[in-house]
Amino acid sequence: MAVSEVEALCPHRLVLEHVTSRWGVLVLIELLERSYRFSELRRAVSRWGDRGVSEKMLTQTLQTLERDGLVHRDAKPVIPPRVDYSLTDLGREAAEQVRALTQWTHDRMDDVEKARRTYDETRAAS
Numbered sequence: 001m002a003v004s005e006v007e008a009l010c011p012h013r014l015v016l017e018h019v020t021s022r023w024g025v026l027v028l029i030e031l032l033e034r035s036y037r038f039s040e041l042r043r044a045v046s047r048w049g050d051r052g053v054s055e056k057m058l059t060q061t062l063q064t065l066e067r068d069g070l071v072h073r074d075a076k077p078v079i080p081p082r083v084d085y086s087l088t089d090l091g092r093e094a095a096e097q098v099r100a101l102t103q104w105t106h107d108r109m110d111d112v113e114k115a116r117r118t119y120d121e122t123r124a125a126s
Helices: 005-009 011-020 022-033 038-046 055-067 089-125
Strands: 071-076 082-087
Touching: 011 022, 011 055, 011 089, 022 038, 022 055, 022 082, 022 089, 038 055, 038 082, 055 071, 082 089
Parallel strands: none
Antiparallel strands: 071 082
């Protein structure tokens, strides 16, 4: 696979985008708990929002995280096929960081909302 111009210029930013993407965050947090089959993971991730993740988007997210070395895909040669997804050690480390940031946003949301109101009121008065 060829390295894109964006990857060559700023690989750190690209990995950060993958880890902090809408679905990347949720996949990492869910996989911290245990390994999942695809359909189980899709249901688990979909509980977080008002709209569920599509199969296509979850597949793309998992492939991206697998390419970055964060997710392990274990395809078992059985009938019917069984594929499990889990975190690698690198993925577990990233997921812990993402979970801490998620917890911080939960804990500090009242402060953020207060700051937004103050900002909006100040802007409206000008």
